[in-house]
Amino acid sequence: MFLKLEHARLRYPGSPRAALDDVSLALPAGALGVLLGPSGCGKTTLLRALAGLERLDEGQLTLEGQTVAARGVHWPPEARRIGMVFQDYALFPHLSVADNVGYGLHRWTRLQRQQRVAEVLALVGLQGYERRYPHELSGGQQQRVALARALAPRPRLLLLDEPFSSLDVDLRERLAQELRTILKAAGITALFVTHDQMEAFALGDLIGVMHEGRLHQWDDAYTLYHRPATRFVAEFIGHGVFAPARIVARGERVVVQTPLGELEDIAECPLPSAFPDGLCEVLLRADDIVHDDASPFRGEIVRKAFRGAAFLYTVRLADGQLLQVQVPSHHDHAIGEWIGLRAAVDHVVTFARGASAASPPALNSPQPPTSAR
Ligand SMILES: Nc1ncnc2c1ncn2[C@@H]1O[C@H](COP(=O)(O)OP(=O)(O)OP(=O)(O)O)[C@@H](O)[C@H]1O
Numbered sequence: 001m002f003l004k005l006e007h008a009r010l011r012y013p014g015s016p017r018a019a020l021d022d023v024s025l026a027l028p029a030g031a032l033g034v035l036l037g038p039s040g041c042g043k044t045t046l047l048r049a050l051a052g053l054e055r056l057d058e059g060q061l062t063l064e065g066q067t068v069a070a071r072g073v074h075w076p077p078e079a080r081r082i083g084m085v086f087q088d089y090a091l092f093p094h095l096s097v098a099d100n101v102g103y104g105l106h107r108w109t110r111l112q113r114q115q116r117v118a119e120v121l122a123l124v125g126l127q128g129y130e131r132r133y134p135h136e137l138s139g140g141q142q143q144r145v146a147l148a149r150a151l152a153p154r155p156r157l158l159l160l161d162e163p164f165s166s167l168d169v170d171l172r173e174r175l176a177q178e179l180r181t182i183l184k185a186a187g188i189t190a191l192f193v194t195h196d197q198m199e200a201f202a203l204g205d206l207i208g209v210m211h212e213g214r215l216h217q218w219d220d221a222y223t224l225y226h227r228p229a230t231r232f233v234a235e236f237i238g239h240g241v242f243a244p245a246r247i248v249a250r251g252e253r254v255v256v257q258t259p260l261g262e263l264e265d266i267a268e269c270p271l272p273s274a275f276p277d278g279l280c281e282v283l284l285r286a287d288d289i290v291h292d293d294a295s296p297f298r299g300e301i302v303r304k305a306f307r308g309a310a311f312l313y314t315v316r317l318a319d320g321q322l323l324q325v326q327v328p329s330h331h332d333h334a335i336g337e338w339i340g341l342r343a344a345v346d347h348v349v350t351f352a353r354g355a356s357a358a359s360p361p362a363l364n365s366p367q368p369p370t371s372a373r
Contacts, residue, residue, distance in 0.1 A: 001062075002029040002189050003050075003157060008059035010049055019045040021213035023059070027206065032183060033191040033218075034204035037236075041210040043193040047159045050191065051084055052077035064156065083155030085146050087162040091134040097121070097145050098130035104153045120148040123182055140171045147179070151186065158183070158190040164199065176202045197237060209233045211357060226347065228283075232357035234349055239312060239324045240285035245350065247271070247278040256350070258282055259321040260289065260297050260343040267347045270362035275352055280362065283349040286312055286326035293340040299323060300338050315341065 003026065010020040019042045027033045035043045048054040050061065052068070052075055061069040068075040091100050098117050105113045121127050124144040134142055143163060150158055163179075164172040176199045183190050194200055200207050201221045208218040209232070217229035228234035235242070246257045249272050256263040263282075272278035299315030302322070306329065313325045313333070325341060333339055350362045 001026045002031075002064060003027040003191075004060075004062045005050070006060045008046075008049060008061070009057045010045060010054060011057060018213045020049065020056075020059075023210075023213075023215045025206075025208060025215060025218045027189060027191060029189055030184075030187050031189060031205045032180060032203055033206045033208065034200040035191065035193045035208045035210060036195065036197060036200045037208075037210035038195065042213045043195075043210055044161055046210070047084070047161055047191065047193055050157070051082050051159055052080050081153075081156045083150035083153065083158045085143075085150045085158070085160040085163045087165045091142055091145055091149075093134050095133075096130065097126070097132050097134070097137070100134070100145055101148045101152050103149060116152055117148075120151045121145075123151065123186060124148045125178070125182075139167050140175055143167065143175065147182070151188070156189070158188050160190060160192045162193055162195070164194075172196070172199065173202070179203065209236055211236075214358065216358065226349075228349060229360060230357065231351050231355050231359050231361070234283050234351070234361070235357075238285055238287075239326070240283055240288070241323055242281040242351065243284050243321055243323070244353070245280050245282035247275065247280060247350070256282055256348055258284065258343060259317055259319060260284070260323070260341060263343055263345050263348060266345060269348055270350055274350070274362040279353055280350045281353055281355070282345075283351075284323055284343065284345070286324040288343060288345045289323060289325045290342045290344045291325060291327045291331055291339055292342040295340040295342040297341050298338045299325075299341050301333055301335050304333070304335060313339075315339065317341075 006024050008020050008023040009018055011018045023046060035046060037043055045054060049056055055074050056069050060067060063080065067073055068080050101117045101120060102113045105116060117130065121129060124147050126141060126144055164175055167175065180203050192203060204221065206218060207221055207224055209216050209224065211232045217224055217233045224233060224237055228237060243259050247270060248255055248257060254269045254271065256266065256269065299317045301313050302316050303314035305312045309329055310326045311329050313327055315323050315325055351359060
């Protein structure tokens with residue numbers, strides 16, 4: 001494994017809570033990892049600890065098999081060969097693009113430096129920009145210069161802390177795609193921090209969700225979405241709500257009773273015995289609910305948000321239960337209108353009622369029950 005962090009703990013002096021609480025993750029060579037989570041969850045601290053800018057209280061970090069941090073071991077940042085790109089990209093305003101990019105290459109000969117600067121500028125699509133100054137570049141171009149500067153000394157790992165946060169949304173999305181292409185072409189292993197899920201999904205081979213210093217899950221986007229490891233991940237990723245539900249056995253089958261009727265034919269459903277009386281909460285995502293006026297279940301639209309190809313409606317059922325529904329944007333309904341709703345869930349995520357953020361879902365059963373319970 002290229003990067004391996006094991007049981008990392010870090011508490012800032014005077015702080016009541018650990019900023020990193022038993023964090024472990026592994027990143028293979030050439031992979032792009034993304035850390036996602038709400039403000040203050042420890043993402044930046046984790047990057048700084050990897051870079052050597054913060055010292056771990058406990059735990060171990062190995063890079064390409066070398067232990068660079070452990071009890072009694074702390075390699076300084078410059079010895080770790082890690083590049084960093086920060087959100088404010090901090091280019092030197094009085095230096096040309098070439099001098100900014102070549103800044104970390106002072107031990108290289110002039111010729112080597114020139115060649116490497118041209119090479120990394122070409123990599124980020126800015127060939128020929130050597131003589132420009134930062135104020136003559138757009139925000140996106142400046143960010144690409146910052147990326148070129150971080151790549152120039154051939155770091156073995158690149159860390160990026162919200163590299164697009166100061167750019168507008170359109171540019172951010174485009175740069176996220178471009179960045180993935182650039183880093184993949186160069187075979188760079190990188191770890192990003194973001195709090196934008198779409199950016200994380202666009203960029204990451206592996207995505208981590210952090211909450212209060214803990215890494216709740218470290219997985220590919222599909223698994224994160226469909227098999228959240230904790231209630232916090234289920235709630236944080238995508239749009240959806242938890243609704244009260246009950247799992248019951250019906251003959252050979254298991255059905256889940258929800259405010260939108262019974263879910264049948266669901267793969268990997270927990271057995272009723274997973275919860276007292278089968279009572280639980282089921283995750284109903286916006287894309288698990290279909291607008292269907294033939295359905296006996298109806299809800300009143302209380303909020304709507306246009307998302308381009310779809311509307312995200314918040315609807316209230318007659319019993320007061322709120323749901324989120326993703327509907328193709330040619331179905332344009334007004335707030336206050338009642339629409340028919342049908343659940344189309346193929347595998348369920350269920351939690352105990354009132355489960356805490358760190359609780360895992362119930363273990364799903366791949367087998368149908370052998371007898372009615
Ligand atoms: N130098 C510091 N001294 C003391 N506490 C700190 C320091 N830096 C961060 N913290 C605290 O550690 C926790 C984690 O902060 P961190 O900056 O890693 O979060 P983050 O997930 O990157 O947040 P954001 O998305 O807002 O940048 C927070 O509670 C923060 O207040």
